[in-house]
Amino acid sequence: xxxxxxxxxxxxxxxxxxxxxxxxxxxxxxxxxxxxxxxxxxxxxxxxxxxxxxxxxxxxxxxxxxxxxxxxxxxxxxxxxxxxxxxxxxxxxxxxxxxxxxxxxxxxxxxxxxxxxxxxxxxxxxxxxxxxxxxxxxxxxxxxxxxxxxxxxxxxxxxxxxxxxxxxxxxxxxxxxxxxxxxxxxxxxxxxxxxxxxxxxxxxxxxxxxxxxxxxxxxxxxxxxxxxxxxxxxxxxxxxxxxxxxxxxxxxxxxxxxxxxxxxxxxxxxxxxxxxxxxxxxxxxxxxxxxxxxxxxxxxxxxxxxxxxxxxxxxxxxxxxxxxxxxxxxxxxxxxxxxxxxxxxxx
Ligand code: EPU
Numbered sequence: 200x201x202x203x204x205x206x207x208x209x210x211x212x213x214x215x216x217x218x219x220x221x222x223x224x225x226x227x228x229x230x231x232x233x234x235x236x237x238x239x240x241x242x243x244x245x246x247x248x249x250x251x252x253x254x255x256x257x258x259x260x261x262x263x264x265x266x267x268x269x270x271x272x273x274x275x276x277x278x279x280x281x282x283x284x285x286x287x288x289x290x291x292x293x294x295x296x297x298x299x300x301x302x303x304x305x306x307x308x309x310x311x312x313x314x315x316x317x318x319x320x321x322x323x324x325x326x327x328x329x330x331x332x333x334x335x336x337x338x339x340x341x342x343x344x345x346x347x348x349x350x351x352x353x354x355x356x357x358x359x360x361x362x363x364x365x366x367x368x369x370x371x372x373x374x375x376x377x378x379x380x381x382x383x384x385x386x387x388x389x390x391x392x393x394x395x396x397x398x399x400x401x402x403x404x405x406x407x408x409x410x411x412x413x414x415x416x417x418x419x420x421x422x423x424x425x426x427x428x429x430x431x432x433x434x435x436x437x438x439x440x441x442x443x444x445x446x447x448x449x450x451x452x453x454x455x456x457x458x459x460x461x462x463x464x465x466x467x468x469x470x471x472x473x474x475x476x477x478x479x480x481x482x483x484x485x486x487x488x489x490x491x492x493x494x495x496x497x498x499x500x501x502x503x504x505x506x507x508x509x510x511x512x513x514x515x516x517x518x519x520x521x522x523x524x525x526x527x528x529x530x531x532x533x534x535x536x537x538x539x540x541x542x543x544x545x546x
Contacts, residue, residue, distance in 0.1 A: 200235040201225050203264065212252045212267065214315055215511065216433030216502050219257035219538055221265035228269045228290075230343060230350060230378050236266075237348035246345060247537060248376055250289065250317035254324060254435055256532075258508030259539030268319050270378055273299060282383040284338050289319025289377045293326075297415065300384060306411030307336050307384035310391055313422045315429055315436060319377040323367045324533065325360045329418055330393040334360035338383040342375035350378065362470075363440050363533055390414050396421050425496050433502030434493070438515065439473040439530040456526070473522075473530055474498035480521045490514035512536065 207224035210216055225241070227233045236242050245263020249255060270288035273296060277284040283305040287296045293316050297308045310331035314321075322340055326333045334355060343350045359366040367375060390409050392398045400417040401409050409417070427434050444452055446467030453461055453469070459479075460472040477483070477497040484494035489506040490513075493499040500514060519530045 200239050200241070201227060201232045203241065207265070209249075209252075209257055209261070209265075212249060213255055213257055214251070214253040214429035214433060215256060215435050215506070216429075217257045217506065217508050217511070219260055219508065221261040223264040224267065225264060226267045226269050227376075228271070230270070230341075233266075233343050233345075233376055233378065234348050234350075237343070237345060242266075242345045246373075250320035251292070251315060253315035253429065254320065254534045256435065256508050256511050256534050256536045257538045258512065258536055261538045266376065268317065268376070270319070272379070275303075275305075276381060279383070279386075281387070282338075282385055284381055284383050286379055286381045287318040288379050289317060291318040293318055293321055300382075301412050301415055305384040306388040308382065309411045309415035310397070310418055312415040312418045318380050322358055322360070322365055322377065322380060324363045325365055327363070329397050329421075330391045332360070332362075334358075336382045336384060338381035340377055340380040342377045345374060345376055351375075362443070368535075426499060427493055427495075427501055432493075433506070434499050435534045437473070437498045437533055438500040439477070439498060439518075440533050441473050442471050442476075442528050442530060444469050444471065444528070452526070452528070459526075471528060476522045476526055476528060476530070477518055480518070480525050482518055482521070487514035487517050492518070508536065508539065 204224045205222060207221045209219045209221055241264060246266060247261055247263060248266045248268060250268050269290040271290055272288040273291055274286055275283060276286045285300055285305060294313050296318050297312050300308055310329040311326060311333065314326050314328060321333050322337065337355050339352050339354045341350055341352050388411065397417055400421055401413065406413050449467060449469035460475050462470040464470060474497045482492040483497040485492050486503055488510050489503045490510050491501045491503045493501050500511065515532055522528055522530050
């Protein structure tokens with residue numbers, strides 16, 4: 200069984216740079232180690248799984264056992280007629296994995312370049328950017344049932360992927376430790392250039408028929424311009440989900456705010472731009488205590504120095520209240536709030 204440490208500081212293990220400690224902490228490097236922890240009963244009372252810490256807001260100490268996933272490894276599993284099936288350990292850094300697949304000549308993940316976090320965290324919230332969601336390239340994953348020690352393979356249907364969502368955030372929350380993920384990368388590749396930003400970036404570089412690596416470079420350049428580097432300025436990426444309105448609310452919203460970005464989802468429902476709503480409410484570039492609204496993208500909250508999880512919650516609440524008062528729209532945080540009162544709390 201891997202050694203369990205006590206009172207481990209977590210500031211460097213979350214991209215917002217929030218101070219917190221794990222009363223008990225263990226680093227898991229493989230399936231066998233995780234199974235040994237289950238067999239020893241170490242995971243029976245209170246546990247929390249941490250990957251790259253890019254989507255976790257620590258509000259206080261973690262009283263249970265915090266499992267830090269360090270499972271490495273990446274390999275080609277199968278060359279199917281239509282796709283390369285590639286597997287990576289849950290603890291692999293997402294962006295390094297994306298670059299590695301591209302270097303091997305297996306395109307498909309390029310639009311998801313530079314997203315912080317680990318491979319194992321990617322399916323939990325079905326990461327997405329620039330017209331591609333992870334679900335579109337997903338094959339299957341292996342996860343350990345932390346209650347029984349048995350491992351199981353999940354296909355896409357089992358995962359119930361949605362917009363920044365999966366069963367691991369809902370019904371199955373807290374039960375599974377994702378140990379590895381497989382991706383099916385199309386052998387017949389066409390670039391996804393639906394986003395004007397990406398097409399524009401490539402045009403500006405004089406690229407007419409981009410390779411996957413050129414798309415990855417374009418996406419990386421855009422992200423570097425728009426989003427703060429967590430090693431320079433603590434943040435958790437987009438802090439709020441883009442709200443989805445049902446058909447009736449969408450129609451009413453359009454009528455009241457004809458100039459607001461409002462993306463029709465085909466069935467009358469619509470997705471709004473949370474960044475636009477926050478920006479319109481005047482928050483962009485402002486500080487709420489030690490938490491800032493990033494000046495180049497209102498959807499991103501940043502740690503101006505010394506912020507705590509409670510400061511982040513208060514800043515988020517102030518923004519939510521003002522967007523609700525002005526537009527009648529409820530914003531939902533994307534990161535998960537944990538700790539403080541001994542357990543998980545919905546944001
Ligand atoms: N906007 C503003 N002001 C702002 C920010 C945005 O007016 O301060 C407007 C933009 O002009 C645009 C609209 O809002 O019309 C949408 O903004 P943007 O294109 O920047 O994308 P987003 O919807 O804010 C989403 C994802 C990002 C992903 C990008 C690109 C969510 C919550 N966010 O952002 O994902 O990289 O699209 O595909 O879905 C993340 O999840 O951490 C993340 C960065």
